[in-house]
Amino acid sequence: MNSIVLELQRELLQKDCDVMQVLRKAHLIAVKLNLTEFDAWIQGELHGYMCEAENLPAYRHMKGELKAKNPRLGWIPAILSTQSGQTLDTVPVYESLSALIDIGQKAKGNYFYYSYPPEFSMKICRQAGAPTYMEIALFISTHRIVEAVEQVKNCLLEWTLNLESKGILGENMTFNETETESAKGLSQQINYYGPVVHGNVTGSQIVSGSDNTATFYGAEAEIIHEVKESLEKEAISEDDMETAIELLEDISEKLSQNKKPGVIKAALSGLKDFLLAAGADITAALIVAKMQGMF
Template sequence: MSTSVDHLQERTQDASDLLTDIVPSAITLATMLRHRKMAAWLREEFDGYTDKDKAPPYRRDLPGHIVAKSPQYGWIPAPVDERQTAEYGHLDLPEGIKSLEQVCLNCKKGNGHRALLDKDDMAHVQKQINLKAELAINLSREVYCRLLRTIRSAIYLWTESLADAGMTGEHNHYSPEERKTVEHLDTPEVFWRQAMEQVDELPVPDVRELGFLERMFGRAG
C-alpha cells in the first residue's frame, strides 16, 4: 500500500476508505518521517486510550441523553431534568477507532448507541427520579461520526502541510534532509485542535452507513 503523502491525503477524502484502514498507513508515513509524536498519537487513536483522562477533548464529555429501560416499551427517555442531564448525560469515548467506526457503520442516521450509566451514577439518578429501571446514556450516531471526522481531518491537515512543504510523490524512504524540512510538523495536537475548529469546513467525509447486505454478510471489499 502506498505511503505517499498525496495518496494518504486522497484517502482521507474518500468515504469508502475507512479510518480503521487509513491510520496504519498514516503511522507508517509518520515513522518514515521520524514524526514520533504523530506516530504515538495515531497509535493511541487506533488502540484506544487506556487512561481516559489523557484522551483529547474531542473524546471527552460527549453529550447524550439519559434513557430508561421499560419492561413494556424498551428504552425510552428517562424523566430527568436539565440539571440531571447536564451532570450525568455525557460520556467519554476512549475506545480504539475500529470499535467507534463500527458503531457508525451499523447505526442508521438518527439512531445512536447506548452505554449503561456508571453504577454509582445510576444509583444516584434512580434515587433522584424515584425509578428502579436501568439507566443508560444514548449517544447519537453523529457524536461518534464527528469524533472520527475530527481524527480524519487532523490527518488531512497534516498531509496538506506536508504537501505544502514539498513532500509529494512516491517514497520508499525519506532522506535526512527531507525529514529535516518537515520536522516542525511533528505536532499532532496542533492538527487535531485545528481539526476540531474546522471539521465542518474540510473536504472530509462522514462515516457511511452499511447497507442491509453488508450488515448481514460483512463489509464488501
Template sequence: MTTSSSVIKLQQLALDPNIPINELLSNAYVIALKLDINDFSAWCQKELHGYQEDDQIPAYRIFRGNMYASDSSGYKPVVLSGENAEYYEMKIIRDAITNLQSLKSTNESQILLKLDPEIEKFFIEKFTQDDRQRFSRLGLTNNPYYDLVAPTYMPVLAISKAQIEHVFVIIRNTILNWSLSLEKQGILGNGLIFTKQEKQMTQHVNYNIGNVGNMANHNDNSTINQTSTNTVQVIKGDFNSLASKLKDYGVEETDIQDLRNVIDVTPTPTSSDELGEGVTNWLGKMSLKALKGSLKVGKDVAMGVLVEAITTYYCG
C-alpha cells in the same frame, strides 16, 4: 510529483470516504513513525487501539446526550437539573476506532451508551430510593412481594449518531491537513522511504492536531502532579488535612466549604461505596470542573483521587 509518494497517497486515502478509517490511520501512523513525528504517531495509535484511563481525551471523544431509564416496558426520559446535570449527561468513549465504526454502522439515529460505573450505580440507587418512597406513600412497601414486583431501572445515555460520525470527519480532516503540510514543506517520500533531509524538515511542518501534543506528554505531567500532591497527607477525622489535600488538587475554597457543609449533615460512611448522595453530587461537580480544566488533575483521575482523599478522611 510522483504517485509513488506515500504522502500523496495518504491524501488520496483521506479524500476517499470509502477507505476504512482504521486503514487511513494505519497509513498515517507508519509515515509519522518513519518521520519521527512522535505526537502524531501517538495520536494514531490511540485512535487505533483506544485511549487508556490516564490519557488526555480529545474534545471530539466527549459526547453529550440525554439520560433515559430503561425497564421492561421501555425507556423513560430522565429530567436532570442542577449544576451537575451537564456532568451526568457527558460520556467519554475511549474505545478503538473500529468499535466506533460499529456504532456508526447502526441504522438508528440515536445510540444508547452505558454510563460510567460510578454514575450508573448512583442513579440505580436513586431510582430505587425514589420508587420506594413513592410506593411507601401508598402503603405498598410493606407487601412481602414488593421486592419481587418493584420495577428495576437501568440508566443509559442516548447520543445522536451524528456525534459519532463527527469523530470520523475530524480524523479524516486532521490526517488530510497534516499530509498537506508535509507536502508544502517538500516532504513526499519515495514509497515509504524518506531521506535524511526530509526527516529534518519535519520541524518546520505546521499542523493543528488539537490535544495530541498534550496527550503525548500527559503521563509525564501526571507523574509530576502526583509527586507534588503527595506532600500533604489526609488524617482520619481531620478536615483541615482534607482541605489542604483538596487545595493541592486545585479545588477552590468555596467548593471545599461546600463539602464541609455536606459532610456535617451526612452520616459517617464505612467505605467509598457509601459516601451518600450529597458527597456524590459534590464529586460530580468537581469532575465537571476537572473536565473543563479548572483542577490540577484531569477528569479521568479526578474522581479517583478525590474519592481516595474523602474516604481516607472518613475511614483512615
C-alpha cells in the same frame, strides 16, 4: 515520483475512503519521521484510548439523551446532574475507531447507548430522589460516529498538506535526511483536541441497537462470585450477612440445577429485596443490572 504523502492525500479524498487503512498509512509516515506526539493520536484512533486520557479529542466527547429504565414504562427521558452541577448528557468515548464504526453499522434505530455502572446509577438515583433503582444510560445518535470519522479524515488531510508545504513527500515510502530534519520543526498539535470530561464513569458499557439491554458480565456462573464479592464489602449486620449468603447459595444451587429462568429471576428478586431492606444498596443495584442482562 511515487510519494506516500501525496498517495495518502488521494486516498483521503476518495468518496469510499477506508479510514482505518489511511490511519495505518499515517502511522507509517509518523514513525518514519519520528513524529511521536502526532502518532500517539493515530494510535489512539487505531487501538483505543486509555480511560481518562488527558488528550482525548473533542469529537470523542459525545453528547446524547440521558434516559432511565423505569421498571414499568421502560426507557424514559431523565434530567439529572452531579452534585457539582455537571450535567450527564456527555460521555467520553475511548473505543478504537474501528469498534465505533462497527457499533454504528450494527445499531438499530440510528442510536447506541452507554449504560452506566450500577454503583453510579444507584448514586444518581439517590441524588434525584427516585423511588426505586433505575438503570441510567446515555442514548447517542450514530451520526456522532460519522462526525468522528470525518474529523479524523480532515485532521489527516490537513497534516498531509502541512507535510507537503514543507517539502516532505516521501519517495517510495522513504524519507531523505532533509525531509526528516524538516519534520522536526513541524507542529504536532492535533487541532481537534478538546477539554477532558471529568467525572468517573469507569465500567460504562457501550451497547448498540434499539431494544438491547446491557450484558454487564458474561457467564451466569460468574454472577454468584461477583455478587458475593460486592456483598462482602457491604456494612450490614452479621445476621443479615448470614441470611444474604444463604440466599445466594440457594441461587447458586438453582443455577447448577439449570432451573427455569423464571425460578432464577424470582430468587434473585427476593435477594435484591432483602438487600435493599438490609441497607446493601450497591449489591442490590448490581443484582438489578445482572437481571437486566439475563432476562
